[in-house]
Amino acid sequence: MKKMLLRAGIVLAALLLFGSCGGKKSDSGTGSVYLLNFKPEIDAHWKEAAASFTQETGIPMKVVTAASGTYEQTLRSEISKSEPPTIFNINGPVGYLTWQSYCADLKDSQIYSWLLDKSMAVSSGDGVYGIPYAVETYGILYNDAILRKYFALPNRAVKDINSAGEINNFARLRAVVEDMTARRKDLGIDGVFASTSFSPGEDWRWQTHLANLPVYYEYRAKGVGDLAKLDLDYGQNFRNIFDLYINNSVTGRKLIGAKTVGDSMAEFALGKAAMVQNGNWAWTQISGEAGNVVKSEDIKFLPIYTGVSGEETQGLCTGTENFICINGRVPAKNQEASLKLLEWVFNTPTGKKAVLEKLGFVAPFSTFDSTERPDNPLVKEMFRYLDNPSIVSVSWNFPTFPSQEFKNGLGAALYEYAIGNQSWDQVSKTFIDTWASEKAAIQ
Numbered sequence: 001m002k003k004m005l006l007r008a009g010i011v012l013a014a015l016l017l018f019g020s021c022g023g024k025k026s027d028s029g030t031g032s033v034y035l036l037n038f039k040p041e042i043d044a045h046w047k048e049a050a051a052s053f054t055q056e057t058g059i060p061m062k063v064v065t066a067a068s069g070t071y072e073q074t075l076r077s078e079i080s081k082s083e084p085p086t087i088f089n090i091n092g093p094v095g096y097l098t099w100q101s102y103c104a105d106l107k108d109s110q111i112y113s114w115l116l117d118k119s120m121a122v123s124s125g126d127g128v129y130g131i132p133y134a135v136e137t138y139g140i141l142y143n144d145a146i147l148r149k150y151f152a153l154p155n156r157a158v159k160d161i162n163s164a165g166e167i168n169n170f171a172r173l174r175a176v177v178e179d180m181t182a183r184r185k186d187l188g189i190d191g192v193f194a195s196t197s198f199s200p201g202e203d204w205r206w207q208t209h210l211a212n213l214p215v216y217y218e219y220r221a222k223g224v225g226d227l228a229k230l231d232l233d234y235g236q237n238f239r240n241i242f243d244l245y246i247n248n249s250v251t252g253r254k255l256i257g258a259k260t261v262g263d264s265m266a267e268f269a270l271g272k273a274a275m276v277q278n279g280n281w282a283w284t285q286i287s288g289e290a291g292n293v294v295k296s297e298d299i300k301f302l303p304i305y306t307g308v309s310g311e312e313t314q315g316l317c318t319g320t321e322n323f324i325c326i327n328g329r330v331p332a333k334n335q336e337a338s339l340k341l342l343e344w345v346f347n348t349p350t351g352k353k354a355v356l357e358k359l360g361f362v363a364p365f366s367t368f369d370s371t372e373r374p375d376n377p378l379v380k381e382m383f384r385y386l387d388n389p390s391i392v393s394v395s396w397n398f399p400t401f402p403s404q405e406f407k408n409g410l411g412a413a414l415y416e417y418a419i420g421n422q423s424w425d426q427v428s429k430t431f432i433d434t435w436a437s438e439k440a441a442i443q
Helices: 003-008 040-057 071-079 093-102 144-151 170-182 204-210 212-222 235-247 253-258 261-269 282-287 332-347 349-359 377-386 404-418 424-441
Strands: 033-037 061-065 087-090 122-124 127-132 136-143 191-193 273-279 299-302 314-319 323-326 392-395
Touching: 033 040, 033 071, 033 332, 040 061, 040 282, 040 332, 040 349, 071 087, 071 093, 087 093, 087 332, 093 122, 093 127, 093 323, 136 144, 136 377, 144 170, 144 273, 170 191, 170 235, 204 212, 204 235, 204 273, 204 404, 212 235, 212 314, 212 392, 235 253, 235 404, 235 424, 253 404, 261 273, 261 282, 273 282, 282 377, 299 377, 314 377, 323 332, 332 349, 404 424
Parallel strands: 033 061, 033 087, 191 273, 314 392
Antiparallel strands: 087 323, 122 127, 127 323, 136 273, 136 299, 136 314
């Protein structure tokens, strides 16, 4: 991810996944769009945008939204049908290896010509087969109103810092979190962190986003962008932050198997928790929660500190795993209709309005200028970090994770560890062994 491009030109947008909608009927020569939605949490927004698209263009659309954690499975089922998706997502180069025979070449498309950093695209030979449509960031969200209340306590144990902004490594984070846990009644919270969600399909924050940290640091230390085998040199750092989450949470370790991401975000929105790991996309969910008490000026980001040497300059995790593909096996008119959809989303007044006011993604396209940013405090936080030249963003390396099966296996191991049925050594073994076997399977 080129930080210069992010600061200079990236602005918001986002695409995909739109719902069934009414509007004008198409003529017999007009193609149709079937978009397989990757993000269930924004399905309603895409349906609203899709209705506008059909109304303006006369092109009919259909959307199917995959349940959380089931996108690959749903895609396999849908793409074999007589009317398969015309637009679908891959998660990067690894996903392309699976779906390359379906991916149309987009090198001559408008959407590719608008891409600010063309090295971000998924390419093979002279062809371009996946276009990144959203640059996002994630870290530890915190409610600064609660943190200010903590730092105002006369009897707090942490005396060497006086604001959340001074937390710049794991040692400081742990000290503050553990002292807040001890004083949670004074702070009016049930726990420092919202629930660690492990309901089926709801563990992606741990087996993907959190697991990115040890992979990122191993890649960086070895000067590589991928590995067939991991040594998991930063596995203890992974454990450091995971333990901090589950030991200082609203929900006890034995009960997390019933918790969803929605539960976790509601706890944060209602002021039951002071912190939660998630991304800039979460503001819509938080602000839309009935009874939300988190003010836009109080929601902030901290990097995910894990105890790595020199992490004082670590920034947020910034990148993408969302790449647009056009199904090259559907009729040409449907491919053309799908390209028109992408052009409408990213370069028409109505499409961009929907992006800016509803979706809140940061899109790496030249069609958005620096004045076109959504009213999202977490996006502002993202740019606060990106605009600081002393901060180094953590790249998203999970597009190199070998498979969904690897993620599922790691998630299951983390859950068993959390509830006391496995040791951390067993988690590490699952991480290393499953990574190697799944990487070997795709060679």
